[in-house]
Amino acid sequence: MTGATERIAAILHDAAETHHIVYHIVDGADPDWASWYADWLIALSALTDVLGTRPVRSELVWLLVEADKRYTAEQPDQPWETVYAQRLLSHFTTPAAGSA
Numbered sequence: 001m002t003g004a005t006e007r008i009a010a011i012l013h014d015a016a017e018t019h020h021i022v023y024h025i026v027d028g029a030d031p032d033w034a035s036w037y038a039d040w041l042i043a044l045s046a047l048t049d050v051l052g053t054r055p056v057r058s059e060l061v062w063l064l065v066e067a068d069k070r071y072t073a074e075q076p077d078q079p080w081e082t083v084y085a086q087r088l089l090s091h092f093t094t095p096a097a098g099s100a
Contacts, residue, residue, distance in 0.1 A: 004050055008085035011045045016081070034064040051092045063091055
């Protein structure tokens with residue numbers, strides 16, 4: 001695991017802890033969790049510094065939902081934070097197709 005992956009995984013863990021505190025009255029239940037995470041990650045975390053870019057909120061929501069669906073389906077041995085971190089890092093550090 002790279003340093004950037006570890007940092008993003010730690011940021012995601014912090015987001016999860018914060019989300020659980022905010023939603024403690026419903027034991028963390030939040031059907032729109034990805035929107036909350038995206039807002040928090042962009043506005044209140046070091047994610048943008050680690051990625052070197054400020055993600056568009058809707059794109060980050062989409063990536064979080066996609067990562068969650070993939071993680072649930074594949075059930076890898078790694079913690080969710082690590083798998084999601086790898087996905088975010090891969091997506092935001094890979095040059096877009098067709099860019100020069």
